[in-house]
Amino acid sequence: MSGLMFGIWEQCIDLALEAYNAGSIGIAAVIIDANGNVVAAGRNQLKDSLVSCSAIRMTSIAHAEINALNNLPWDKQKVRGLTLYTTVEPCPMCIGAIAMSRIRRVVVGSADPYAGSVHLLEIDDYLRQKGIAVEFTQGKVEEICFALHYLSLRHYHKPEHPVFRALQARYPAYARKLDDLLNSSFLPHKELDEAQLMQAVDGEHGELGSG
């Protein structure tokens, strides 16, 4: 995102925004090596068939982390020191796929108290011996990652869906802000540009109605 120094998150958020605008869930993942070089990236493509960085599309396994792992070049598959950044806490499928790779550090943009499954890394004997470290990010990056996840789901599910209770309980202030924007129609329902995304997160939504 231009003008914002989020480091590796910049690429993740750009890709998550691409997923959101394509009609999939706004989630993306980037893998870096021990030197900090990006070696693979992927995004959620559950609902779109656009040619992007992701090869797995239009299927229930077309999650961001699966696509990033699928894009990891053969000569990088066995190296140590890989870190996976993902905008949303991995689901059971993705945490399993990460465990089967050489990735031993996962950095999470925003928590997913509904489908997120990093707790499996502690309660399952096989996964625990993998020694995968998980870090959760906070602040502006967390809020942007949450916003793209939450808004995607709002386009997918009815408001009664239990995922919203879970997300609203975990991030009450962030969720309320986005619900207010959706209810006031300040936030476009289908597409967002970077500026609109930042305005939604910053709560400066006075100009969004024109979009």
Ligand SMILES: [Zn+2]
């Ligand atoms: Zn997943």
